Amino acid sequence: MPDTENKLCYDLHSHSTSSDGELSPTDLVKYAHDKGVTELALTDHDNTAGIAEARLQADQLGMNLINGVEVSSIWNNRLVHIVGLNFDTENQALQKGLADLRKQREERGEKIGRRLEKLGICGALAGARQFSNGQILSRTHFARYLVASGVVKNPNEAFKKYLGDGKPACVTSEWASMEQTVEWIKGAGGHAVIAHPARYKLSATRLRLFIEDFVACGGQGFEVVSGSQDAAENRKMADYALRYELYASKGSDYHGPNQPWLSMGRMPDLPAACTPIWSLWEH
Ligand code: AMP
Ligand code: MN
Ligand code: MN
Ligand code: MN
Numbered sequence: 001m002p003d004t005e006n007k008l009c010y011d012l013h014s015h016s017t018s019s020d021g022e023l024s025p026t027d028l029v030k031y032a033h034d035k036g037v038t039e040l041a042l043t044d045h046d047n048t049a050g051i052a053e054a055r056l057q058a059d060q061l062g063m064n065l066i067n068g069v070e071v072s073s074i075w076n077n078r079l080v081h082i083v084g085l086n087f088d089t090e091n092q093a094l095q096k097g098l099a100d101l102r103k104q105r106e107e108r109g110e111k112i113g114r115r116l117e118k119l120g121i122c123g124a125l126a127g128a129r130q131f132s133n134g135q136i137l138s139r140t141h142f143a144r145y146l147v148a149s150g151v152v153k154n155p156n157e158a159f160k161k162y163l164g165d166g167k168p169a170c171v172t173s174e175w176a177s178m179e180q181t182v183e184w185i186k187g188a189g190g191h192a193v194i195a196h197p198a199r200y201k202l203s204a205t206r207l208r209l210f211i212e213d214f215v216a217c218g219g220q221g222f223e224v225v226s227g228s229q230d231a232a233e234n235r236k237m238a239d240y241a242l243r244y245e246l247y248a249s250k251g252s253d254y255h256g257p258n259q260p261w262l263s264m265g266r267m268p269d270l271p272a273a274c275t276p277i278w279s280l281w282e283h
Contacts, residue, residue: 010278011264012041012066013083013195013223013251017133018050019070020140022256025054032254033061035265039278041068041085041251046101047136048089066281070195071185072101072175075210079165079173080200082181083223083249086281087190094188097176102136108173109137115169116142116162121151139163140255155258182217191280193221193249197240198233211244220247221277224270227252227262238271248274 015021016028023031025042028050032040040063042054048069058065069084087094113125127145128137143158152158162169176184182192194214202210211222222241225234225248241248248270254262270276 008038009036009265010039010250010276011037011252011254011267012039012068012085012193012249012277013043013070013226014040014068014254014264015044015070015256016042016050016054017135018042018047019044019136020132020138020255022258025050026057028254029054029057029061029063029065032264033063035263037063037265039064039066041066041083043068043070043083043085043251045070045136045138046072046098046105048095048098049135051089067190069098069185071098071181072104072173073178073181074175075178075213076206078200079175080178080210081195082178082185082219083193083195083221083251084181084185084188084190085193085221085249085277087185087188089188091184091188094184097180097184101176104173104175105137108171109142111171112139112142112163112169115171119162119168121146121149121162123149142169178214178219179217182214182219186218191221191247191277192217192219193223193247193277194219195223195251196226196228196253197223197237198226198229207240211240211246215244215246220280221249222246223251224248224274225250225267227254227267231268234268235271238274241274247277247280249277 016025071082073082116124128141131141131144143155146152146158185192224237
């Protein structure tokens with residue numbers, strides 16, 4: 001069933017100031033509404049703190065807000081992102097797990113600050129903390145500090161030179177295993193989704209292994225349409241979803257107006273052959 005059939009417009013991956021997005025939960029919901037989104041999931045990294053505020057605004061606008069989170073996870077010694085959708089935010093095991101990840105983020109942030117210091121860049125930890133405004137500490141906040149202090153021209157350069165995988169200020173961290181993440185999400189009554197699968201740049205063989213492991217852990221969803229994938233990648237990802245009988249999800253991964261190339265409400269429909277993940281909860 002194409003997702004526009006009943007005039008609903010889904011976006012099941014987005015960020016607010018509760019993680020590394022630029023808009024407050026209220027403003028993000030208003031923006032999504034302006035762009036025609038009717039079903040929105042706020043999926044901040046490793047926390048659900050913005051959902052209550054987002055829900056107040058969504059209720060006012062008559063939008064449907066789906067509980068979401070994007071969990072920093074490890075598969076095969078590398079960082080992958082697993083989105084959780086439509087779970088109980090009060091679930092204790094999930095919240096305890098997310099709290100531990102936030103602690104890891106603090107420790108990683110301190111290490112990133114020290115690495116940058118060694119590279120002659122002072123005050124990065126304090127600077128990143130200012131950008132994170134008491135919320136989770138993300139590499140995005142370090143990138144914003146590096147831009148603001150004139151070290152790099154844009155966040156992309158900050159990742160390319162310092163913060164990206166394998167770069168001098170990239171610090172590995174003890175994230176949750178993918179298996180653990182899926183268990184938390186399912187234990188809270190939700191559905192686990194592999195986020196932006198094309199972004200990991202895995203070979204076809206490794207992507208298959210990744211999906212097979214994910215399915216073996218009980219994962220059910222695959223982000224077939226992602227704001228960080230092009231049309232050809234989306235088509236390829238649809239083939240994987242069909243082959244592994246995964247429910248298809250769709251999300252912009254919107255982080256705010258500083259990504260002017262990315263907007264909400266303008267993503268293509270899921271290919272008709274895919275089974276949308278929302279068919280699991282829309283009855
Ligand atoms: P973290 O969750 O702290 O590991 O930071 C990862 C976040 O950094 C991602 O969720 C993206 O929002 C952002 N990010 C990753 N790569 C880039 C890039 N090349 N340019 C800008 N932002 C990026
Ligand atoms: Mn992010
Ligand atoms: Mn992600
Ligand atoms: Mn994201």
